[in-house]
Amino acid sequence: MAPSHLGARLSLSALQQQLGRPEEALQALSEGAPAATAAAETGAEVISQPGPDVQLLHHKSTLLYSQGRLEEFLDSSLMMLSKYFEAAYKQQNLLLVTAKGTSHQQKYQLRVMRTDQDRSWQSKAVVQPSGKLSSISKHEWWDLFCKASQCLARVGRREEVEKLTMAALASSKFEKDTAKEKELKYMVLSACCLSKNYRMAYGFIRAMIMENTEVNQLWNIFDQITTSSEDARHHRFCLRLMIKNPHNIALSILNGHNSLISGTYKHALGEYVRAYRLDPSNPMMLLLIGVTFVHMASQKYTIRRHFVIVQGFSFLNEYLTQRGETQEAYYNIGRALHQLGLGHLAIHYYQKALHLPPPDVGITKYSCLLDLRREIAYNLALIYSGSGSKNLAKMLLDQYCVV
Numbered sequence: 001m002a003p004s005h006l007g008a009r010l011s012l013s014a015l016q017q018q019l020g021r022p023e024e025a026l027q028a029l030s031e032g033a034p035a036a037t038a039a040a041e042t043g044a045e046v047i048s049q050p051g052p053d054v055q056l057l058h059h060k061s062t063l064l065y066s067q068g069r070l071e072e073f074l075d076s077s078l079m080m081l082s083k084y085f086e087a088a089y090k091q092q093n094l095l096l097v098t099a100k101g102t103s104h105q106q107k108y109q110l111r112v113m114r115t116d117q118d119r120s121w122q123s124k125a126v127v128q129p130s131g132k133l134s135s136i137s138k139h140e141w142w143d144l145f146c147k148a149s150q151c152l153a154r155v156g157r158r159e160e161v162e163k164l165t166m167a168a169l170a171s172s173k174f175e176k177d178t179a180k181e182k183e184l185k186y187m188v189l190s191a192c193c194l195s196k197n198y199r200m201a202y203g204f205i206r207a208m209i210m211e212n213t214e215v216n217q218l219w220n221i222f223d224q225i226t227t228s229s230e231d232a233r234h235h236r237f238c239l240r241l242m243i244k245n246p247h248n249i250a251l252s253i254l255n256g257h258n259s260l261i262s263g264t265y266k267h268a269l270g271e272y273v274r275a276y277r278l279d280p281s282n283p284m285m286l287l288l289i290g291v292t293f294v295h296m297a298s299q300k301y302t303i304r305r306h307f308v309i310v311q312g313f314s315f316l317n318e319y320l321t322q323r324g325e326t327q328e329a330y331y332n333i334g335r336a337l338h339q340l341g342l343g344h345l346a347i348h349y350y351q352k353a354l355h356l357p358p359p360d361v362g363i364t365k366y367s368c369l370l371d372l373r374r375e376i377a378y379n380l381a382l383i384y385s386g387s388g389s390k391n392l393a394k395m396l397l398d399q400y401c402v403v
Contacts, residue, residue, distance in 0.1 A: 054080060058136050061144060070151045077148040078164070084133060084141060085167040141173065142180060149187060153194060162191040162200075189221070198229035206237065213241070219250040235262075249278050256288065265296045283322040287332060290316035294336045309340065327356040331372050335379070343383040350380045373400050 057080050064073035136144075145168055152161040165188045174180040185204060192201035205222050212218055226234045235258050242251055256271030269292045276285035293312025297305050316333055323329040334349030358371035377400035381393035 054083070054133060055135050058140065058144065065147055065151075070155055074148060074151055074155070074157075077144055077151075078160075081145060081148060081164065081167075084173065085171040138173070138177075149191070153191075158191070158195040162188070162195045162197060165191045193221075193225065196228070198225050199231070201225050202229065202231070202234070206234075210241070213245050213248055213251065216250055219254065223254065234258075246274075247278060249275050252278070253288070256292075260292060260295070265292055265299075268292050269296070281322075283319050286315045286319035286322065290319060290336065291332075294339055298339060312336070325352075325356065327353045327358055327372055327376075328370075329353075330356065331376055334376075338379060338383070343387070347380065347383060350376050350383075354380070377401055 057076050061073055061077045061080070064076065145164070149161055149164055152158070152164065165184065168174065169181070169184045169188055174184060185208065189201055189204045189208075192198070192204065202225055205218065205225055209218050209222055222234075238251060238255050238258060242248070242255055245251055252271045252275035256268045256275065259265070259268035259271060269289065272285060272288045272292060276282075276289060279285060290312045293308055293315065296302055297308040297312060302308060313336070316336060320329050320333055330349045330353035334346045334353060337343075337346035337349065354373060354376045358367050358373075361367055361370065377396045381396045381401075384390075384393040384396070
């Protein structure tokens, strides 16, 4: 067979695959271009060395993916995608993607970056696929990119997932397809979270939230990113955003959490009350307000401490009424009493919670994660130990806390 005859090799590979000979089908696509293949395997620099044809690589990648040979699939697919995205693969340019906050500013920055790349890009001295990239449709390129991203994540090469998805976003290949560009941003966000690059992820989720403040899923991701990064720069962003969206419940709760963590309980109380007025049927709001009052009552210089405690427990009792007799509700009431030093009252609620089952969410492993019996037993042991009942405390720890 003539190694340079593209059509013959593709036809032979298709016939071998139909006959159930996957190895022979791959061999038909892999023959030829020995110098390029050797350079690709050794990483040697080859100036203007023609690599394998993109159509052959595409068919080979499809076969490898269908056979579950992920590492070999990634080798061939990443060679194609590095050529397809070209200059966008340069890391110093990828960082410009998140240089601006809003989506419009990011689009402008990307256009400027692409113009600079077209002027200054020079091909690296490495083996690259030959042939016309347009011989493969954009839908096939997108499908190959998605498969490569998923496989990289599956085999644990998370930093490469981040670089690949950012290169796709920085490239102009999918710029005119609004749906694909939107999906790319979510893929980059996911890749940054997988690689624990929370600083980069914050830039993307911040722009998404500014355009979709009512989507609770985005707020959940925002909370996860800011909590994992341990960065306080989102505080001012949330406060500024609150001016434009005063009726956003998620934003009110988040601002309340930020204030509660920083110790400004009065401001936290105001934010939680705002959220409660917007959603009075949510027992979570009642719990947050009650907990804030308990924290205020625990401060050293609180005036009218007893009045603050009564206010807090009026909200906590309403929370208990709405939640019903659940392990979580009784534990939270007991924990509030325990914090105030009312151990004899906390024991009553702790014991009630200890004899209730965890919530049934349908999946055993998640139900175990929501089981509070270990925490309840430990807190009860602290109270018993402090009152001199060492044996009772040891019994609880042995029963619930010893593995």
